[in-house]
Each structure stands twice: as structure tokens, then as C-alpha cells.
Amino acid sequence: MNNPVLVEITRGAVVESRHRGAVAVVDASGATVFSVGDVARPVFPRSAVKAFQALPLIESGAADRYNLSASELALAVASHSGEPRHADLAAGVLAKAGRDVNCLECGAHWPLNEEVARDLAASGAKPSALHNNCSGKHAAFVCLACHLGEDPAGYVQAEHRVQREVKAALESMTGTTLGDDMRGTDGCAIPTYAIPIAALAAGFARFGSGVGMDQDRVRAASRIRAAVAAQPWAVAGKDRLDTVLMELFGQRVFMKTGAEGVYCAALPELGLGIALKVDDGAKRAAECIMAALLGRYLELSDAEHAGLEPHVRQTQRNWNGADVGATRPAGALA
């Protein structure tokens, strides 16, 4: 099946590049509200399901035992930019479990935000695993392991109890069975399982509405949504779309980007879950599609419309700041 073009990049009067993809919007009953492209195809959700991966942290009691704050819970579901406040927060989470950066198995990389990376370089420092965009999730995994009485060492391995708990949460939220044939290794070394786009959307409809989940999970999901809405800087960072739009919409939107053009969201007031994957993995296209979908489903105030619109139709500027083209929704999203 050829997924349709959903985003165009224009330059002057010419369409310069095109992005194809698939989108599913599902309501709390599991019914499809909108679907385009092959939404039955399993895709790696990557970081877009960090909220599901954080459920065992809360449901096990680990978050309460270590007295994790809203910022720290938001960091647990973050793909953060590696700003100093993110790295410090991750270190603090580890300290609450009596651990430190040496426990992290995600690897080190320069902060995702290039300005932050240059500032770090200018300070004479090198990045550590605390700057890894997944350090909050990994610090949470360490907390979970410690709370469960497990040695954190090897917590990224599929057979470690932490990853078994995480996989069970993913299966339960998405109504899938995740076999080893659908398993890959994520950038931060943990397993990632390919899941149909429609099942991911159904999972986020549950996550936002609470429909079909037991009361412990309803409370855990609600706590995560409230934490991210209260501290949206912790889940991404300065100028990042997740942060900018959750600052704008508060608890009306829970949204989370993933690598390779995946995006998931929950719109609790409408009971809707959204999942999308851009075929080629482009972040710019995934962001454009998600912004267009938010504009399609949410009732917007003038201020919200003004805040959202620049992310739906993004002006392309050259190095002199001149307007040379646009990124815009196309086809079924135009």
C-alpha cells in the first residue's frame, strides 16, 4: 500500500519535497474517527510511548516511594533537549534512589539542542548520560528496579524485570501481543516493539480518557498527564513542539514525539487518541501533521489558533531570514 502525501515543502511556486505517511485517530470506544494510509502496519513507536513505559513506575509505588515531583515524572516521559535543568533533574531522580549517573545504560550524546550543546562545549564540559535525551526515562527505570528489589544492572535488556514490566504495560495499553519478531533496539539501548498505528492511537485514547483501564492505571495516567501539563519544559525543552504546544493547551493535549517520524497524542476532552508515522522518518513532517490534527479536532480560542497556526503552516526562511517557502499539510490534511 502506498501511503499518501501528507506534507509538502514548497520553495517559491514549486513543491520541492513531499512526505508520505499514515494517521489514525481513534475514540475511547476504539472506533476509528479518521484514518489515512496503512494504519495496520506495525511501526516502532520509539519515544512516543514513553508515557506508557512510565506506568509501572507509578503503579508499582516506586514514584511515591522516591517522592518523585511533577517535573521528575514529566522527565520520565521526556525526550529532552539536554539543557542543564534536564541533566540536573535526572541526577536528582537517581539520587533519590541512592544511585548516580554510572547506573545509566543509555549512553552519552551531545544535547539535542545545538545551542545547548555549544554552550556545554563553551563551558569546557563533555556530555554525560545525563544529557542523553532519554536520561529521565532511564533514571525512572533505575528507580523501578531499586523499588522492585532488582539489581538495576542490565535494566535495558529485554529479559530484565524492568523491561518485562514495561512490555506488559505496552501490550495492555495497545491491546497487542509483542513478539520477539517485532523487537528492535532503540537508540537508548532498550527494546522497542513495532505496533500497528491504529493500536497506538487506541492506546492513547485509553490513556487520555481512562476508558477500559483499571482504577490504578486511570490514576497513574492522570498523574502523568497532570505532571507534563504542569511542567511541559521537562518533557522536551526550549522551542520544542511538545513543550510549546502543551504550554499552550495545558491538559487539553498530551503529545509526545518519537524518532523516525512517529507522533502520538491524547485529547482527553474528546476522548481521542492520535498516532501517526511519516514513512521516511522526517520530524518536520510529523510535527506538521500533528499540529494540523490538533487544529482539526480542538475547538480553538483566537489565542490558541494564533499559537498553533505557525506550526501547521511553517514558513521556511533562508540564512538571511527571507521567506523562501513553506512546510504545509497536503492531501487529506490540506
Place this chain on the structure above:
Amino acid sequence: MNNPVLVEITRGAVVESRHRGAVAVVDASGATVFSVGDVARPVFPRSAVKAFQALPLIESGAADRYNLSASELALAVASHSGEPRHADLAAGVLAKAGRDVNCLECGAHWPLNEEVARDLAASGAKPSALHNNCSGKHAAFVCLACHLGEDPAGYVQAEHRVQREVKAALESMTGTTLGDDMRGTDGCAIPTYAIPIAALAAGFARFGSGVGMDQDRVRAASRIRAAVAAQPWAVAGKDRLDTVLMELFGQRVFMKTGAEGVYCAALPELGLGIALKVDDGAKRAAECIMAALLGRYLELSDAEHAGLEPHVRQTQRNWNGADVGATRPAGALA
């Protein structure tokens, strides 16, 4: 027309992302040797045609008048990484024409190479227009304007004599007429014209073989090819594909990347020209396709095969250095 999938990104046993595109390989007689996808579609060649844009610099006598070295000619066709040696070289070109960085109209940006950018930040400096990846081309434009007795100011405008000379070279090399309806503004502020992929390939077959060009142009093209082969660091930079593969192949290959997934090349020994565009603009896919095409057409020594193969099938590694997947040619290129 749906262009076919030409590159796949795998993770574990699953294809995670897919890139579509079109490729034309044309011989010196203008005959199509290989074609996949819609090669009649006009695409912005962006920086992939810098070699054509540099022809007036040589043909006008400007390169001789200002005594430009091989490195400086290579820089004139470069999309460089903004290393100190690139910025210094651009400043030297401007000085030869009695000008300086203030003449450049390309805008400033941090070096393309993130490590170079961090080093610059660590030194306490900010980037100037000399670090713009197009600074060599722009310095060459300033030389051309000065040599022609024109005020360089406004040399990026379509109606300036420099851009009229550049456009004439593009039309002549590609056998096209470039109307204003096909004009966009490039990242560095000069006009870019959409040109059919097949016409771009034909232009590079001419550029490499000399067939169908007058003697002045044959000499100018030969001089550019020799300059880049002698100083491949100047055309891109450390670890960049153009530099790495032209270091490997010398004058057997002239290749040049462009923004938004365009790549062009000439294989002089075979009289072939190559042009390709990835629909979604992804550099990783354009590089994979170009490497696959070089492997298909060139006769390779064992050392050349060993040097090329890691760019055809690229291993994807996570932050811990573990092999998690691959970028590989697909469909007609598999």
C-alpha cells in the same frame, strides 16, 4: 507518478522507514542508461550544480586574474563544513579581489559540522558569513563581479549580471530554458531554478566528458574537476561523503551533494552523468543511492570496494555503539 522506494532503514528485522526517489543516469550522447521514477519532473538542484555555477568564474578570466588556487576553485563549488581552513580560504579569495567578508550576502550560520560548531563556540567566537557552507561560491561570485567591473552589491539578485551569467551556464549545461516560474530562492539567497532530473544528468555527462561543449568550457570543466580531485577537503570537509569518496576515487568521480536530497555526479571515464532526488529531501537516502550507483557503474579495486561499501549499506548504531539496523538500497537499487 509515484516514485519507487529506493532506500530502506531497518531496525532489527523490521523496515522502520522508507525513502522514495528518482534517478537518471545519462551517457555523453544524451542517451538514458538507467532511469527510475519521474526523471522529467523539475527539481531544485540546490548546491549540486555549484560546478556549473562556477564556470563563468573561469571562462570570464576571473579565476586567472585573481590567481585562484586549486583549493580556492574547489571551495567555489563547495558546500563546506565551516572548518577553520574553509573559512580562512574564503577570506583569502575575497582578499585577492580586494574585498572582505562584508561583501558576502549569503548570511551567517554555525558550521554544518556540529563538532566544528562546538569548537568554534568553545573558542568564544560566533560564526560569520565565512562559515556559511556556501561562502566559497559567494566569494567566487564577488570575484566574478569585480572582474566584470560590476559592483558586487546585490550579486545574489536574479537581475544582477553575476546571476545572469550563472543562469546562462546552467541553461547551456542542462539544455533547458529557465523561466521565472521555475525560480525559487536558495538557502544562501541566490536564485535556484527547478530543472528536470534527466537534464541535470545530461549536464553532468557533458561536464565529465566534454562532449557537446566548446573548448573554453571543456578546459573550465576539466580545471574544476582537477581542482576538486586534488583538494577534496575543500569541497565538503572531514567525514563528509563528497570528500571521503573523491579522496578514494580521485578524478574517476566528480560528485556534489545538494540540499533536500539532491545529488549529482560525473564519471568521466565512462562518460556518464548522474542526477537523483529523494522525494522527501533526506540526505541519508541521497547518499546511499549515490554510493550504490557508484558501485554499480565503476569497476572497483578491492580497496575501492572496501572504501565504498560502508556508504552503500550503512550500519545504524545507537548511543552505546551497538549495531541496531541499517540504511540500505532497495527496489531497483537493491
